[in-house]
Amino acid sequence: MENKNVNKNGENEEFDLAQMEEETAQMLRLRYLNRDNAVFERTKGGFVSLKIGDEFYPRVGVYASFPFADPEKYISIREATEKAKEIGIIMDLNADVDAETKKMLKEQMAVRYFTPVIKKINSIKDEYGFAYWDVETSNGRCKFTIRMNSSSVVYLTDTRLLITDLDENRFEIPDFTKLTAKELKKLDLFL
Amino acid sequence: MELNIRLPESVRAKVKLRENEDMHYCSPYDISTSGCKQELCYLAVTNLRLLRIDCGGIADEIEIKDIETVKCEPQVGQGILVVKRRDSDCEELFARFTMKHVTRIAYMARGLINLRDGVNKKIISTELEKTCPICGTPLRGRSKCPKCDGGQGVIIKFIKLCGAYKLQLFLICLCMIMISSMQLVRPKIQQLFIDNCLREGKGGMNAIFLFAAAMIITTFLSIVFDSTNYWLCNRMGTSLSKDVRTMVYDKLQKLSMSYITDRRPGALMNRMTRDTMEISGFMQEAFSGMFSCIVTMVAAVIVMFGISVELTLLSVVFMPVALGLSVMFRRNIHRRFHMQWVKSDKTNSGLQDVLSGMRIVKSFGTEEQEARNFERLTGEFCVIQRRNEIFWASFYPLLTFIMSMGVYAITYLGGSEVLGGTLTLGRLNQLIGYAWILYGPLEWMTFLPRRITQLITSLERIYDILDEEPAIKDGEEPVSKQITGEVELRNVRFGYHSHTPVLEGISLKVKPGEMIGLVGASGTGKSTLINLLMRLYDVDDGEIVIDGTDLNDLKVAEYHSQLGIVLQENFLFAGTIYNNLRFSKPDATYEEIIHAAKLANAHDFIMKTPDGYNTYIGEHGYSLSGGERQRLSIARAVLNNPKILILDEATSNLDTESEYLIQKALERLREGCTTFAIAHRLSTLKDADRLVVIDGHNIAEIGTHNELMEKKGIYYGLVSAQLEMQKIE
Numbered sequence: 074m075e076n077k078n079v080n081k082n083g084e085n086e087e088f089d090l091a092q093m094e095e096e097t098a099q100m101l102r103l104r105y106l107n108r109d110n111a112v113f114e115r116t117k118g119g120f121v122s123l124k125i126g127d128e129f130y131p132r133v134g135v136y137a138s139f140p141f142a143d144p145e146k147y148i149s150i151r152e153a154t155e156k157a158k159e160i161g162i163i164m165d166l167n168a169d170v171d172a173e174t175k176k177m178l179k180e181q182m183a184v185r186y187f188t189p190v191i192k193k194i195n196s197i198k199d200e201y202g203f204a205y206w207d208v209e210t211s212n213g214r215c216k217f218t219i220r221m222n223s224s225s226v227v228y229l230t231d232t233r234l235l236i237t238d239l240d241e242n243r244f245e246i247p248d249f250t251k252l253t254a255k256e257l258k259k260l261d262l263f264l
Numbered sequence: 265m266e267l268n269i270r271l272p273e274s275v276r277a278k279v280k281l282r283e284n285e286d287m288h289y290c291s292p293y294d295i296s297t298s299g300c301k302q303e304l305c306y307l308a309v310t311n312l313r314l315l316r317i318d319c320g321g322i323a324d325e326i327e328i329k330d331i332e333t334v335k336c337e338p339q340v341g342q343g344i345l346v347v348k349r350r351d352s353d354c355e356e357l358f359a360r361f362t363m364k365h366v367t368r369i370a371y372m373a374r375g376l377i378n379l380r381d382g383v384n385k386k387i388i389s390t391e392l393e394k395t396c397p398i399c400g401t402p403l404r405g406r407s408k409c410p411k412c413d414g415g416q417g418v419i420i421k422f423i424k425l426c427g428a429y430k431l432q433l434f435l436i437c438l439c440m441i442m443i444s445s446m447q448l449v450r451p452k453i454q455q456l457f458i459d460n461c462l463r464e465g466k467g468g469m470n471a472i473f474l475f476a477a478a479m480i481i482t483t484f485l486s487i488v489f490d491s492t493n494y495w496l497c498n499r500m501g502t503s504l505s506k507d508v509r510t511m512v513y514d515k516l517q518k519l520s521m522s523y524i525t526d527r528r529p530g531a532l533m534n535r536m537t538r539d540t541m542e543i544s545g546f547m548q549e550a551f552s553g554m555f556s557c558i559v560t561m562v563a564a565v566i567v568m569f570g571i572s573v574e575l576t577l578l579s580v581v582f583m584p585v586a587l588g589l590s591v592m593f594r595r596n597i598h599r600r601f602h603m604q605w606v607k608s609d610k611t612n613s614g615l616q617d618v619l620s621g622m623r624i625v626k627s628f629g630t631e632e633q634e635a636r637n638f639e640r641l642t643g644e645f646c647v648i649q650r651r652n653e654i655f656w657a658s659f660y661p662l663l664t665f666i667m668s669m670g671v672y673a674i675t676y677l678g679g680s681e682v683l684g685g686t687l688t689l690g691r692l693n694q695l696i697g698y699a700w701i702l703y704g705p706l707e708w709m710t711f712l713p714r715r716i717t718q719l720i721t722s723l724e725r726i727y728d729i730l731d732e733e734p735a736i737k738d739g740e741e742p743v744s745k746q747i748t749g750e751v752e753l754r755n756v757r758f759g760y761h762s763h764t765p766v767l768e769g770i771s772l773k774v775k776p777g778e779m780i781g782l783v784g785a786s787g788t789g790k791s792t793l794i795n796l797l798m799r800l801y802d803v804d805d806g807e808i809v810i811d812g813t814d815l816n817d818l819k820v821a822e823y824h825s826q827l828g829i830v831l832q833e834n835f836l837f838a839g840t841i842y843n844n845l846r847f848s849k850p851d852a853t854y855e856e857i858i859h860a861a862k863l864a865n866a867h868d869f870i871m872k873t874p875d876g877y878n879t880y881i882g883e884h885g886y887s888l889s890g891g892e893r894q895r896l897s898i899a900r901a902v903l904n905n906p907k908i909l910i911l912d913e914a915t916s917n918l919d920t921e922s923e924y925l926i927q928k929a930l931e932r933l934r935e936g937c938t939t940f941a942i943a944h945r946l947s948t949l950k951d952a953d954r955l956v957v958i959d960g961h962n963i964a965e966i967g968t969h970n971e972l973m974e975k976k977g978i979y980y981g982l983v984s985a986q987l988e989m990q991k992i993e
Contacts, residue, residue, distance in 0.1 A: 090988055118346075118356030119297070132355050140340075153355070183299055184357065187342035199599075203402050213301035218395060218402055221602070239394045239402055240364040243341040262603060 106150060106161040107169040113177060121181050123150060123160065130160060135181040138162075141229050141245075148178065188243045189215065191236075194256040204262070206236075210244065217242060226263040234263070265389040267291070267371050271317070275304055278321035285310045288379060288386070289372040293361035295342060307345065307359055307369060309376045314347070316359055324358070328380045336370035338363075345369055367391060370764070385805055391761065418723040425504065432500045439493035440556040446486035447560050448567065451697030453478050459690030493552055501547025505540040512536055512729050519729075520736035521800040525760070535725050542722035550715040557705045564698040571691050572681075575674050579699045582670035586703060590710045593663050600652050607645040614641045671699045736802055742819040747811045747826055749776040749907040749938030751797070755806035758796055766792045768961040770806070776907075779939040781949030783979060784958035790942045793958070794910050797940060798827060810908075825849075828906030828937070830930075832913035834897035838882025841870055844896060845877075848904040856903060863932050864899035865925045866892070891922025895929060902933050909933060911941040915948055923948075946983055955979060 112124040113133075120132040134157055138147035145166040151157040166175045189210035198205045199221060207216045217238040219225040227235050234246040246252070249260060257264075269290045271279065281287070289309040293316075296302050306317040314331065316324040326347060333348045333355075343366035345358040361369060367389070375387040395402050396409035403409060426433065457475040512535060516524070524532065568576040618625060618634050625634050674695055681687040751774040759765040766789040774780055782790045795801055796808060799815055808815040815823070825848070836844050845860065846852045852860075857877065861867040869892055873879040879886045888896070894914065901909065911930065915923045927948070934951075943949050955972055957965040957979050965977050972979040 116354045117352070118354045120355060120357060122354070131353065184342075184344060184360065185339045187295065187299070187340065187360075187362070189301075199602075210301070212295075212299055215301060216400065218400060220402075240362065241341075242363045262599060262606070 104159075104161040105169075106163050108171055108174070111150075111161065111163075111170075113170070113174045115177055120153070120184075121177050125161070128160075133160060133181075135178050135185060137182060137186070140186055141233070141235075144182070148182075188235075188245045189213075191244050191246045194252065194259050197259040197262070199262060203239075206238075208244070215244075217244070221262075236263075265368060265371070265391045265393055267368060267375070267387065267389055269306070269368075271306060271308075272304065275306065275317060275319065275321075278319075279308075279315070279317055280322070281310060282312060285312050289375045291361075291365050291368040291372055293345075293359045293365060293369070295360035295362060297357075297360065299360075301362075307361075307372065309372055309379065311379055314358075314376060326358075328376060331376065331380060334358075334373045334376050336366060336373045338366050338370075342366075343369060345373065364395070367761075370761075374765075383805060389761075418720060418727050421727060422723050425507065426500075428507075429500050429503070432496055436493060436496045436500070436552075437555070439489050439496065440559060442489040443486060443493060443556045444560040444563060446482050446489065447701060448563050448698075450479070450482050451694040451701075452567075453482065454697065455688075455690035455694035457690070458693055459688045463689065493556070494548070497547050497552035498544075501544035501551075504547065505544040508543060508726055509536060509540045512540065512726060515729055515732070518737075519732060519734045520802075521795070522735055522760070523732060535729060539722035539725050542719060546715060546719045550712060550719075553705070553708070554712065557709065561702055561705070564701045568695060568698050571695055572678075572687065575678055575681075575695055578673050578677060579670040579695075579702065582673065583702065583706070586666065586669065586706055587710065589663065589666055590706055593659070594710055597655075600648075600655060604645075604648050604652050607641075607648050611638075611641045611645045614638060668700075668703055670703055671696060674699050736799060736820060738820055739817050741817075743813050743817050744819045744822055745811065745813065747818075747823070747907045749936075750774065750811050751908065751938060752809040753806070754809065756796065756803050756808060757805035758792065758801065758803050760792075760801075765804075765961055767796075767958075770962055772956065772963065772966075774938055776938055777936055778954065779934060779941065779952045781952035781955040782940060782942045782958060783946065783949065783955055783982065784964075786944075788958045789961065790958055791912055794912055794940060794942065797908070798829065798910065799823065825904060826907045828901035828904060828909045828933070830894070830897050830901050830909075830911050830914040834893055836881055836888075836893060836896060838880075840875075840878050840880055841873070841896065842877040844881065845900050845903060847900055852903055857899075860899045860903040863902050863929060864895045865929045866895035866899045869895070889922070891919065891926065894922070894926055898926065898929050898933065906937060909937040909939045911939065911943075913942055913944065915943065915945070946986055957982075 106125070110125055114122050114124070116122050116132065118132075121135070123130045123133045130152060132153040134151040134153050136149040136151055136157075137144045138149055146164065148163040148166055150160045150163065152160060163169050163178075166178060170178070189212040191208045191210050193209040195207040195209065196205075197207075202221050204219050204221055204225075205216070206219065208214070217240075219236060219238050225237055227237075229235050229245075232248045232250050234249055236244040236246070238244070246260075249257070249264070252260065267289050268287060269292065271287075271290065287308055287310050291307050292303075293305050293307050294302055296305075302318075304319050306315075308315040308317060309328075312328060314326045314328060314334070315322050326349065330349050330351065331347060332350045333346075335346045337344050337346055342360055342362055344360050346355050347358045348355045359369075371387050371389050378385060378387065393403055399409060401409055453475065461471045461475060516532065516536075565576065565580065568579070615638065618638065625631060674692075678687060678692040678695055682689055682692050751772075753770050753772045756767060756770040757765055758767045770793065772780075782793065784790050796803055799808075799820065802816065810818060810823070837847070842857065845857050849856075858867060861870055861877075870877060870879070873886055875886075881888060898914070914930065915926050931951070941949060941952065949955060950969060952969070954966060954968060956963055957972070957977070959965075959978055965972055965975065965979055967975070973983065
């Protein structure tokens, strides 16, 4: 973008404030994407590409603004680069895009977020500062180890727990009050 | 971290490699494309192909020569391997895996690129696994798994270490035997007293006096031996931990920066302090009682058998029960008190959070809300605490009661035998005495396994440091030479974690006495380049040549002594100015020191301090301004008469006057020195012979100020931006 700025002294400067300000303003703008202005398509490689008018992105990242509270609202579509610059936001996956697009974007979110939901607690054994969990999750049976400190099990809400293991894998218990009394007793130590 | 995990036989049989194809890297991956957890799936890199292997054999393959890019991208709670083939215009999701494998696969991707480019350097990882790849045990900063590798190793090393204290160990053993005998002899004396003296009035007042004296003497002796034993163990424990602490400290000094930076500073501090304390703690609390207890218990059982086989068996029968109960209760107690600890921790951190954010709380007017929050936290803590105290008060006596069941059994059955005339009163009393000896330390003994495990864990962590070979050390025949300051970088590549490169393909030739300004946005690797020049880290690939000799062949300590380093935040040690200045050259004369201080424009302000060069600086000492500290560190650097001078943001964060003084000092200093300078304020680099702009991991532009300004590239942009900012100021 050639953006010439003539300052008070009448000197020409190619690098200039205006361009920086332009960029800052762009950062502030919320650009909403919906079925009218954006075309998402599956790529051969298992990702999703995006076409908005003349702009084409061969691969985009699909990020949730509120991954726990509301994972289908305010979905940020970002460039698949290190900087992950925002391209636009889909306000509501259920209202703003068609069912097929929603499905492919949900698939991409599964590639970004991996937080198995704990369905059943088989056992929790604590020993010398570590707790060994054996659980059934939405993604299959899993055994993992966590450190016995407060940051390993955090409350997302009053009843929702996020558990982080030694390798920084994450597990979720959406509502621990729904567990059986026996399971709750095993979980006691962390509540 | 092992980067070439061996495939299990069942999988290996199904993987057909080509002729002259070797496995170079291999790692498990554990999420299927549909998101399910799976096992026995592997990603492998051979010299020819990238393979995805599942239980059916090779599921997918790409020829390495067809790969344009390969990246391991960490996502949230998982990682993905993304490949782009040369003949395709889109990236491809090759595999998904949990965080457990992210680091390994990132290294693998790096290794793949090396293989493709024909770089003959195998990627190795110094990073430690968090959990054992075989059994999943947390490794807690150890490089070997205690379960899979056997934990006896460190114990043997520890015993060897104790070998230096043979005399003390002998004395301790002697004390322990004496303590046991005193404990065992007392019930025997009582038995004799009752049976031979009291019963049927056999003995007179003399005998009573004798027995009383014997009791006093045994009690007195056992006190003496007890305290001697405790004192000896204590002494040995503290000396041992002192020895280990010194060894660890010496080793830490020798280890390279990468070892230190790979670990959190707190973790190293803990090894120096807490883990070494664990040794003395163990010696005092566990070791001192351990053997005497076991000796006493075994001896007591033997003596009891001599008195009455049935009664002894009866009391021994209860031991496993009592032991089991004690272990069970201990778990419960541990759980309860851990919970109390968690709650108190939560309350504390909640409190700390609010107190440190008090300004925010007040300015947003949310005091009431925070008060309610705290009330809830402290309320929860209170409930747990109350529950635990009730438990403690009611269950603990009950436990003691249950644990002494054996004693009650002996009292009952033994009592009836005494009435029946088959056992004397004295012997019954003796048996009860021994039974107490048996059951007394049970509770204490249940803690022993825990103490021993703690000791082993601490020892493992300590030996993990002691057994570490420093990554940076002198080559086999280190070259010792006086350098002139000619520096050449040849295709240097480096990353703190070798899977993420910070610098790539850096080539630069610097003549002696030249000043090089390093420019670039923060995080581009300027300081990294300087770390490499200082040989705090070894390059991953390529070489750094000083005066025609590879840096790796130079004697490390001697090379370091010819460098002068001034950083942004200069560390001065607690001590006098004099001691700080001669840090780099302990044998410097007064004249040399004053000369160096003058060169650094520091002499005048030093003379104004109350005690001149002997002024104490550091905590509670004379406080220096930023500029003064900087000038001291320049004097420290110049004292050594360095041939290569490194200035990393040496004049930022200073007021204009100090900066001017320092600039002047540096100008003098640079004469005859090859200088590498990093500065954000580009005006500081106006004297540089050449400027090197680092961007995107490598050298983007190189040339003099004028050349680069004409080129209108990155440097031009940076200069213009700074001019603009100054106008705004």
